[in-house]
Amino acid sequence: MTENLSTIDSLPENAKQIWERVAEAARQSGRRPEDIQVLAVTKTVPWERVNLAVEQGFSVLGENRVQEFLDKSPHYPPGCPIHFIGRLQTNKVKYIAGKVAMIQSVDSLRLAKEIDRQAEKHGRVMDILIEVNIGREESKGGVLPEDLDDFLQAVSVMRHLHVRGLMAIPPQNAHSGAENEYFLQMRKLFVDIRSKKIDNIDMDYLSMGMSGDFESAILCGANMVRIGSALFGGRK
Numbered sequence: 015m016t017e018n019l020s021t022i023d024s025l026p027e028n029a030k031q032i033w034e035r036v037a038e039a040a041r042q043s044g045r046r047p048e049d050i051q052v053l054a055v056t057k058t059v060p061w062e063r064v065n066l067a068v069e070q071g072f073s074v075l076g077e078n079r080v081q082e083f084l085d086k087s088p089h090y091p092p093g094c095p096i097h098f099i100g101r102l103q104t105n106k107v108k109y110i111a112g113k114v115a116m117i118q119s120v121d122s123l124r125l126a127k128e129i130d131r132q133a134e135k136h137g138r139v140m141d142i143l144i145e146v147n148i149g150r151e152e153s154k155g156g157v158l159p160e161d162l163d164d165f166l167q168a169v170s171v172m173r174h175l176h177v178r179g180l181m182a183i184p185p186q187n188a189h190s191g192a193e194n195e196y197f198l199q200m201r202k203l204f205v206d207i208r209s210k211k212i213d214n215i216d217m218d219y220l221s222m223g224m225s226g227d228f229e230s231a232i233l234c235g236a237n238m239v240r241i242g243s244a245l246f247g248g249r250k
C-alpha cells in the first residue's frame with residue numbers, strides 16, 4: 015500500500031523541491047539550510063501519507079486539530095516531535111499536554127494558565143510559542159503587538175511553561191520576498207524581546223511562513239516554517 019502511494023504520489027518530488035527552496039532561501043539570508051526548521055503540516059492528510067513525508071526528511075509534524083491528532087498520531091513513526099499549531103480550546107489542553115513537543119498557538123493568558131496546569135500534572139515543562147496577530151485581523155487569533163510585553167511578563171512566572179519564541183500567520187496581501195512588512199515586523203518584535211532577556215523567555219524560534227510564502231518568511235528572518243499543501247497537495 016505504502017509502496018503504491020509513493021510511486022503515484024507527487025509527494026517525494028514536492029519534498030525534494032521544498033528542501034531545495036528552503037536551502038536556497040537560507041543561503042540568501044546568510045544562514046545554513048539546517049538552521050531552518052521545517053514542519054510538515056498534516057491537517058486532513060491520512061497518516062499513511064504523513065509517514066511518507068517523514069521518510070522524505072520531514073520529521074517534525076504540525077497538527078491543527080485535537081481529535082485528528084489523537085486519531086492519527088499513534089500511527090506515526092515513534093520519535094517524531096509534534097507541534098500543536100491550531101486554535102486550541104482550553105478544555106482540550108488535557109488531551110495533548112502529555113503528547114506534544116510544543117504548542118505554537120498560545121494567544122491568551124487563560125490558555126497559557128491551563129497549559130501550565132496540565133504540564134505540571136505531567137511533570138513536565140511545555141515549550142510554547144506566543145502567537146502574534148501581526149496583521150490585526152479579527153478573524154485570527156494571536157496577541158496584539160502592543161500587548162506582547164505584558165503578556166510575556168505574565169507568562170514568565172508560569173513554572174511549567176517555557177516560551178521559545180513567536181509564531182504568526184500574517185495576511186496574504188503583503189509584499190513579497192524580503193520586503194514582506196508583516197514578516198519584518200515579526201522579526202523586529204523577535205529581536206527586541208530577545209534583547210530584553212526576560213526570565214524564562216527565550217527567543218529561539220520565529221515560526222512564520224507557509225506554502226505560499228515560506229521563502230519570503232525565511233528571507234525576513236524566520237527559522238521555522240510550516241508547510242502543508244506544497245508538500246501534500248491541496249486540501250479540500
Ligand SMILES: *Cc1c(COP(=O)(O)O)cnc(C)c1O
Nearest residue numbers: 055099224225226240241242243
Ligand atoms: C494549515 C496551516 C499551515 C500550512 O498551510 P499551507 O498553506 O497548506 O502550507 C501552517 N500553519 C498553520 C497554523 C496552519 O493552520
